[in-house]
Amino acid sequence: xxxxxxxxxxxxxxxxxxxxxxxxxxxxxxxxxxxxxxxxxxxxxxxxxxxxxxxxxxxxxxxxxxxxxxxxxxxxxxxxxxxxxxxxxxxxxxxxxxxxxxxxxxxxxxxxxx
Numbered sequence: 001x002x003x004x005x006x007x008x009x010x011x012x013x014x015x016x017x018x019x020x021x022x023x024x025x026x027x028x029x030x031x032x033x034x035x036x037x038x039x040x041x042x043x044x045x046x047x048x049x050x051x052x053x054x055x056x057x058x059x060x061x062x063x064x065x066x067x068x069x070x071x072x073x074x075x076x077x078x079x080x081x082x083x084x085x086x087x088x089x090x091x092x093x094x095x096x097x098x099x100x101x102x103x104x105x106x107x108x109x110x111x112x113x114x
Contacts, residue, residue: 026051 028036033047040050 036047036050040047043050045053
C-alpha cells in the first residue's frame with residue numbers, strides 16, 4: 001500500500017478466455033483406457049487431446065444431412081469461370097513425378113502411397 005501512495009502501482013494480471021469450455025465425462029473400461037493411453041502416448045499427446053481430435057474426426061465423418069446445401073456448393077463450383085487457366089494433365093503428372101524424384105534424391109522419401 002505504501003507504493004500506491006507514492007504513485008507506484010503493482011502490476012495487474014488479466015486473463016481472458018475467448019470461448020467457454022465444458023468438461024465431458026466418459027466412462028470406459030480399464031483395458032480401454034489403457035489402450036487409449038498407449039495410443040495417445042505413441043502419438044505424443046495427452047489422452048484428452050487424443051480424444052478431442054478423435055471426436056472432431058468422427059464428427060467430420062458424419063453427414064450433416066444438408067444435401068441441398070452441398071449440391072448448391074457443387075453447382076456453384078461447376079459454373080465458375082476458369083479464364084483459360086486449365087492445366088494440362090500430362091504437364092501436371094510430369095511436374096508431380098519430378099517433385100517425387102527430387103524428394104527421393106534429397107532423401108526426403110516421397111515414394112509413399114498416393
